[in-house]
Amino acid sequence: MNNSIKNYTQEIMKKDQAHFMHPWTIFDVYKTEGALPIEKAQGNHIEDTDGNKYLDAVGGLWCNNIGTGRREMADAIAEQVMKMSYASPFVDMTNVPATELAAKIAQLAPGDLNRVFFSCGGSTAVDTAFRLIQYYQNCRGKQSKKHIISRDMSYHGTTYAAMSIGGKKGDHPEEFDFIQETIHHITAPKKYGQFDDKTDAEFLDFLLVELEEKIIALGADNVAAFFAEPAMGAGGVIIPPKGYHKKTWQICKKYDVLYVSDEVVTAFGRLGHWFASDDVFDIVPDIIISAKGLTSGYQPLGATIFSDHIWDVISEDGHGRCFAHGFTYSGHPVACAAALKNLEIMEREQLLNNVNELAPYFEEKLNSLRDLPIVGDVRGQGFMWCVEFVANKETFELFPEEMDIGKQISNHADAKGLIVRPIVHLNVMSPPLTLTKADIDFIVDTLRASIDETLIDLKTQGYSYE
Numbered sequence: 001m002n003n004s005i006k007n008y009t010q011e012i013m014k015k016d017q018a019h020f021m022h023p024w025t026i027f028d029v030y031k032t033e034g035a036l037p038i039e040k041a042q043g044n045h046i047e048d049t050d051g052n053k054y055l056d057a058v059g060g061l062w063c064n065n066i067g068t069g070r071r072e073m074a075d076a077i078a079e080q081v082m083k084m085s086y087a088s089p090f091v092d093m094t095n096v097p098a099t100e101l102a103a104k105i106a107q108l109a110p111g112d113l114n115r116v117f118f119s120c121g122g123s124t125a126v127d128t129a130f131r132l133i134q135y136y137q138n139c140r141g142k143q144s145k146k147h148i149i150s151r152d153m154s155y156h157g158t159t160y161a162a163m164s165i166g167g168k169k170g171d172h173p174e175e176f177d178f179i180q181e182t183i184h185h186i187t188a189p190k191k192y193g194q195f196d197d198k199t200d201a202e203f204l205d206f207l208l209v210e211l212e213e214k215i216i217a218l219g220a221d222n223v224a225a226f227f228a229e230p231a232m233g234a235g236g237v238i239i240p241p242k243g244y245h246k247k248t249w250q251i252c253k254k255y256d257v258l259y260v261s262d263e264v265v266t267a268f269g270r271l272g273h274w275f276a277s278d279d280v281f282d283i284v285p286d287i288i289i290s291a292k293g294l295t296s297g298y299q300p301l302g303a304t305i306f307s308d309h310i311w312d313v314i315s316e317d318g319h320g321r322c323f324a325h326g327f328t329y330s331g332h333p334v335a336c337a338a339a340l341k342n343l344e345i346m347e348r349e350q351l352l353n354n355v356n357e358l359a360p361y362f363e364e365k366l367n368s369l370r371d372l373p374i375v376g377d378v379r380g381q382g383f384m385w386c387v388e389f390v391a392n393k394e395t396f397e398l399f400p401e402e403m404d405i406g407k408q409i410s411n412h413a414d415a416k417g418l419i420v421r422p423i424v425h426l427n428v429m430s431p432p433l434t435l436t437k438a439d440i441d442f443i444v445d446t447l448r449a450s451i452d453e454t455l456i457d458l459k460t461q462g463y464s465y466e
């Protein structure tokens with residue numbers, strides 16, 4: 001590598017360390033190691049400032065569905081900027097891309113989910129759902145319905161409400177405060193390493209009883225909504241036992257509790273369908289939250305999609321009500337134009353078919369890693385997968401968290417040109433929906449080689465797998 005490239009990288013890293021505070025940065029590590037500067041992205045690949053190329057098996061952050069660097073997307077964005085870069089969405093003004101996109105989303109969404117509120121990303125879409133739920137329950141005279149039930153290990157974003165609804169332990173450090181009185185977490189539907197002594201049916205039953213008992217304990221008249229990701233993402237790609245969503249949805253219906261499906265990761269193709277709620281899990285939630293794949297990360301945008309029933313209640317004639325909630329950038333015309341083009345590309349190139357055709361191969365290839373002594377579990381669906389690493393397969397014993405086994409492995413993968421996302425004991429993948437069979441081969445072969453190298457490193461850390 002020539003010196004000027006090296007100097008440039010160092011200069012960027014230094015500036016970054018001095019000024020750019022990153023989300024989820026571990027200060028000690030960041031201060032000493034800095035962050036890898038990424039400078040270019042094309043299709044399924046990204047490139048750092050040293051010119052190293054990587055296959056991005058994380059799809060940015062679960063968001064790059066159509067692949068990066070598309071001229072058509074750039075043109076659609078530029079065209080909208082030149083036509084009208086901004087228009088206020090407040091009160092009684094609208095703009096054409098936002099209107100068209102809301103109608104398109106309603107057409108794709110299940111059941112009577114025909115109403116769309118735009119925000120700036122997933123967290124603000126979750127926050128909007130949280131406020132919409134309060135508004136709806138108050139409008140219908142159910143002022144006591146204030147409690148929310150969600151799951152351990154869930155991730156719903158980073159606003160105060162969204163982070164309080166989320167249940168990932170690592171996201172609730174003592175330095176932050178959370179809404180505690182009205183938000184309750186029940187067991188995540190993760191069987192591996194936690195409920196291995198139960199059959200699938202017993203585990204499902206346990207989860208359903210827990211939800212119903214929680215509603216009864218709080219009092220159905222006090223419970224407003226249940227939040228669930230169809231497939232838990234950041235919590236570790238957790239696909240619930242068969243029937244879980246249908247049955248939890250039925251329990252919510254029984255007790256007049258709104259069912260909120262957080263499809264920020266799963267919507268727009270990740271599980272091979274526009275939305276996972278109905279096509280994969282056979283439910284029509286009251287509210288679906290989406291973001292990420294809606295624009296494939298070309299522009300920030302979130303959409304809270306809700307039922308005509310909720311709309312009818314909150315907008316009932318004669319009350320003179322106003323939904324006093326919104327963002328300067330709700331329905332941003334450039335973001336909405338990007339989303340419309342993104343959806344058009346997905347339809348034209350039949351990217352959902354690509355997921356459905358390649359997912360079985362992806363699954364089979366990833367499962368071939370199970371012969372490695374520290375690969376405990378391989379799980380996922382569609383284009384959303386993870387490998388869970390354990391110190392001992394028989395006892396499910398994990399490596400100590402401070403060893404950061406996921407990161408040890410992903411560091412080796414980085415060096416071989418593959419980006420996977422390390423989350424403590426896991427390597428997580430959510431690649432672009434444009435992934436090819438050859439890309440899958442590269443991902444799995446590189447992961448195997450990276451795990452093999454880690455096994456050698458582990459010897460010096462007191463773990464031996466002869």
Ligand SMILES: Cc1ncc(COP(=O)(O)O)c(C=O)c1O
Pocket residue numbers: 062121122123124126155156157158229233234262263264265291292
């Ligand atoms: C399920 C889920 N909900 C909400 C969010 C928050 O989205 P954003 O980061 O766009 O605010 C995320 C982000 O990863 C997510 O995975």
